[in-house]
Amino acid sequence: MSDDLVAxxxxxxxxxxxxxxRHHAGRVYALCLRLTGxxxxxxxxxxxxxxxxxxxxRSFRGESAFSSWLHRLAVxxxxxxRRTTGRRERRVMPAEDPDDVVGAQHAAxxxxxxxxxxRAIAELPDGAREVFVLYDIEGYGHxxxxxxxxxxxxxxxxxxxxxxxxxxxxxxx
Amino acid sequence: MNxxxxxxxxxxxxxxxxxxxxxxPGIEARLRQPRRVWYWLPLAAAAVLVFxxxxxGERSAWDVTALAGRPLIGTRRFAASGRLRVGxxxxxxxxxxxxxxxxxxxxxxVRPDTRLQLVVAKANEHRLALARGTIDxxxxxxxxxFFVETPAGTAIDLGCAYTLETDSLGKGLLHVTxxxxxxxxxxxxxxxxxxxxxxxxxxxxxxxxxVEEAPAPFVRALLAFDLERRGTRARAVRTVxxxxxxxxxxxxxxxxxxxxxxxxxxxxxxxxxxxPPPPGVTRRGALALESRALEGYWTKIQRIHxxxxxxxxxxxxDPRTGLAKP
Numbered sequence: 001m002s003d004d005l006v007a008x009x010x011x012x013x014x015x016x017x018x019x020x021x022r023h024h025a026g027r028v029y030a031l032c033l034r035l036t037g038x039x040x041x042x043x044x045x046x047x048x049x050x051x052x053x054x055x056x057x058r059s060f061r062g063e064s065a066f067s068s069w070l071h072r073l074a075v076x077x078x079x080x081x082r083r084t085t086g087r088r089e090r091r092v093m094p095a096e097d098p099d100d101v102v103g104a105q106h107a108a109x110x111x112x113x114x115x116x117x118x119r120a121i122a123e124l125p126d127g128a129r130e131v132f133v134l135y136d137i138e139g140y141g142h143x144x145x146x147x148x149x150x151x152x153x154x155x156x157x158x159x160x161x162x163x164x165x166x167x168x169x170x171x172x173x
Numbered sequence: 174m175n176x177x178x179x180x181x182x183x184x185x186x187x188x189x190x191x192x193x194x195x196x197x198p199g200i201e202a203r204l205r206q207p208r209r210v211w212y213w214l215p216l217a218a219a220a221v222l223v224f225x226x227x228x229x230g231e232r233s234a235w236d237v238t239a240l241a242g243r244p245l246i247g248t249r250r251f252a253a254s255g256r257l258r259v260g261x262x263x264x265x266x267x268x269x270x271x272x273x274x275x276x277x278x279x280x281x282x283v284r285p286d287t288r289l290q291l292v293v294a295k296a297n298e299h300r301l302a303l304a305r306g307t308i309d310x311x312x313x314x315x316x317x318x319f320f321v322e323t324p325a326g327t328a329i330d331l332g333c334a335y336t337l338e339t340d341s342l343g344k345g346l347l348h349v350t351x352x353x354x355x356x357x358x359x360x361x362x363x364x365x366x367x368x369x370x371x372x373x374x375x376x377x378x379x380x381x382x383x384v385e386e387a388p389a390p391f392v393r394a395l396l397a398f399d400l401e402r403r404g405t406r407a408r409a410v411r412t413v414x415x416x417x418x419x420x421x422x423x424x425x426x427x428x429x430x431x432x433x434x435x436x437x438x439x440x441x442x443x444x445x446x447x448x449p450p451p452p453g454v455t456r457r458g459a460l461a462l463e464s465r466a467l468e469g470y471w472t473k474i475q476r477i478h479x480x481x482x483x484x485x486x487x488x489x490x491d492p493r494t495g496l497a498k499p
Contacts, residue, residue, distance in 0.1 A: 026189035050200045055341050
């Protein structure tokens with residue numbers, strides 16, 4: 001990824017921005033898919049991330065790698081949306097609501113990959129899934145997760161423990 | 174499977190998964206649309222407004238306190254306090270928050286990642302433009318003194334407290350925690366009383382409000398009604414009517430005014446079955462959307478809703494009548 005592409009996009013060049021999208025869409029979509037556990041939500045959040053990126057691109061000053069910066073932006077977008085949506089409609093919907101899980105909506109992972117694990121992650125309760133994805137897959141620390149998700153550090157640790165236990169149980173069935 | 178095996182499996186997961194369809198067209202459409210609508214016209218309008226205010230010698234300012242981090246006013250960062258003048262932009266980043274004193278009538282807490290502008294600061298009009306982000310507003314004043322413009326419309330304070338969030342395109346959420354807020358986009362408006370939420374869409378403006386504890390399927394049906402085209406809206410209306418409870422009368426009152434005229438009768442009948450209309454409100458008047466009928470009905474619905482909310486946990490209120498259950 002050339003810095004030139006980022007610089008051109010910062011200057012308002014939409015062609016360059018499209019190239020940025022092509023380079024990063026897969027990584028962002030994978031993150032959104034695992035955080036949301038739902039294929040349609042992941043598509044929407046991926047689009048939200050790039051629209052947000054277009055707004056915020058000028059504030060990128062190169063103090064970290066662009067991909068890391070974008071990654072954090074994507075996490076923020078997904079978690080913010082979940083907080084909002086949680087207030088909007090999920091406050092009354094149990095996490096285990098069958099409609100909520102709808103495994104069929106979860107985009108099928110590419111063939112040859114750990115399909116069972118992907119499905120098991122998607123079926124985790126929201127809070128546990130987010131912490132598991134951020135900690136075990138994306139490498140965030142509990143302090144960072146607590147800050148990003150607006151939860152206590154202890155809650156993050158507890159959710160991780162819960163997520164791993166549930167995953168092991170699901171995968172052993 | 175033990176912990177180690179799980180970790181090994183996790184390490185083998187791909188870092189990248191291609192989306193099942195090309196998402197770029199949707200992104201591109203959203204990039205283009207608002208830049209025309211939101212960025213340039215309001216900025217130009219704001220510039221003219223600032224010029225006029227300056228010319229009239231009415232330039233004013235509100236106090237701002239940094240609650241966390243170092244927010245920006247214009248291009249200046251401040252760590253403790255600052256002054257927000259008409260025309261100034263206030264911006265918070267991921268880690269900063271600020272508190273604005275809205276003249277003498279209230280305050281606005283500006284959450285992280287928010288950008289807003291002070292547009293008017295007069296005794297009879299307090300107006301902010303929220304470009305994106307989230308604010309918590311608390312106002313103690315007579316109605317229609319405090320306004321917040323967003324890319325999708327304007328929140329008009331009717332004496333209340335609320336949280337308003339929006340992205341730069343206008344997609345957002347209004348959650349009222351005290352009093353009532355009106356949200357207006359062109360000729361379309363919604364009234365959101367305390368304990369209710371309303372989603373805002375760039376294309377359609379204010380959605381149909383719903384109570385906090387509204388069941389998720391009902392909320393989903395309202396969203397479908399807000400967003401879908403005429404043909405499929407009829408199905409959404411039927412779902413809304415089937416799932417509606419007396420507590421959802423505030424939603425049905427809005428649906429009544431937005432539904433296709435051919436469906437207005439069934440919406441009215443359902444609303445009337447859940448919360449009987451007050452004396453003086455006739456079916457004919459309501460179907461003709463006469464303001465007297467609609468206002469009369471709203472007054473009753475609003476009064477019941479307020480009693481339910483205010484007495485929650487204290488008295489069990491009948492949502493059909495507003496009277497305390499024995």
